[in-house]
Amino acid sequence: MRGLLEKKVLFFGGKGGVGKTTCASATALAASHAGKRVLLVSTDPAHSTSDIFEREIGPEPVELLPNLWGLEIDGALESQRYVANVKEQIKGLFGDHILKEANKQIDLAASMPGAEEMALFDRIGGLIRGEDTRFDLIVFDTAPTGHTLRLIRMPELMEAWIRALSRSRQAMLGIEQDDKTDPVMLSLKGRLEGLREFRARLLSPRVSAFMLVLVAERLPIEETARAIDQLNDAGVSIGGLVVNRILPATSPDPFLQSRHAQEVVYLDEIDRRFAKLPRVRVPQLASDVHGVKTLEALSKILIPDPCHVAN
Template sequence: MTKTEPDVLFFLGKGGTGKSTCAALCAIDLAGAGFRVCLSSFDDAHNLCDIFQTTFSHAPKTILPGLEVIQVDKDREIASYLSGVTRKVKRNFTYLTAFNLGNYFDVLKLSPGMEAHALAACFTGLKKKYMGWDYLIIDMPPTALSLSFFNLPTLSLLWVNQLEKLRLEINKKKEIISKIKLVGKEITQDKVLARIMEIKSDHLDLKSFFEHKAKCYAVHNTDALSLAETKRIFDQLSILGIKLAGLFCNHRTPDDMYQSAADPELPCRILMDLPYCAQPLVGLDTLTRFTRQSGLNLAEELKESVTRRPFQCPGRS
């Protein structure tokens, strides 16, 4: 039987709105409903460690039957990404082995966008690792890095397309392509162009996944700042062709329970209201009890949202 990709749910929002808590509650509820779930944090704040009152690392830790949790180490992912790039350069461009590549890749660690590249490589690895599982839930980092992550394939394709054109022009004007013979036929082999096309294919796949398969949920409170950031997230994702699947409104005080979560200015309808809880939502038992006592049915809501078209505000394209 062919294994299928897990449904991927991204949780975004302003810092402090409770996106890690929402991601954790959804993971617990889905696992409780019998689904196999991986909950992974891309946020350096390590909020999941605080919420579950335990330590997590890049090695998966099982906290419930069918629920594994991972804390991504961004620095480790950057080192792993650069190591992979170095191996490919050495394999494809053996004439560069005379140079000390290590010094150049030390500089690359500081280059803009490296965090987004490393997280994208990590995400691709997680999708493969959890092939056949039901859900992969990603607790995203602060908004700026999250948007860089989603913008990565679009921005990279602009660069790669120009590299492809440049390489084709070079090949027309110079005899720099190595030629080999296979079964009496002469085959033109350009390792540089082949690598460019490989990178292009990877970014096209990631872009298509973000646009058609990823489910992004924004978490906000009822205050003006978090609402404004939610609208900004919606607008930036829309430019990239990515639609919000829904919204979570996390009520932080008893008073804001009387405010309407269905703000007419919000980009799409509320997926779920999380009621105010006087007790800190910390610890597996507390989180599980909260979902039961508050009557939340997150598993059903999420199952419904991932099988229908993303919500869209009337008048928006």
């Protein structure tokens, strides 16, 4: 898994509770030890990076350790910021009367379902485009798979949508596609360029990779297979699988022996079905993963000896 630290953007996804936050945090820590300036971003509305680092983390990057920052994105807050920003942008474009009406429409749009997701997407887009130059690597701890895969398809959908908006604006004003006089067209063009860059970085295997975390059980295996298909469809490169919480093989306890026997069958299945992808196995630790010390142990399993990685 060493090649991972050469990327610029890493996502950790998988079914609920399999260890996404734990593995994302441990990888971010390993990268920071290797001299990368790392931002660990939680996009899950139920944030838990602050629990694991036992520190308050908010909507702006906070330094957790040398070379390691944390950020928890909040959809509602991003949506408010987004609205304020759009209102600011259109301020000079219209007269008072139209502006009042436009602001009313914007407030209405912001209260629609999906608005928070859209604002979240915008913030993630900015991070993926590398707007914050303080960081060499951004590690995303994502919400359970479905939500994240939707976000990953968003640049594509938004591009189509903005192109349609541009076409109807052109038709309405009777202007050419490259007209530079209409501020609305200029703004749409700017958004389109931003989206293209977002998509290019997301789809570049040199820049981004998606890590899938699972445990050796039936449902997580099936969900992983589905996620692989969807990521392949979307053209996002898969960095590998983390098979987490593997039980000890040598326990004298009959209950654990029986669990282990079942696990071996699933581990074989994982090796067979996902043979093409790099895989790393992480043992079940004796207690929950809290605090930097336990994370250190995990990060050594995920990325052994990262010190050789060049900046």
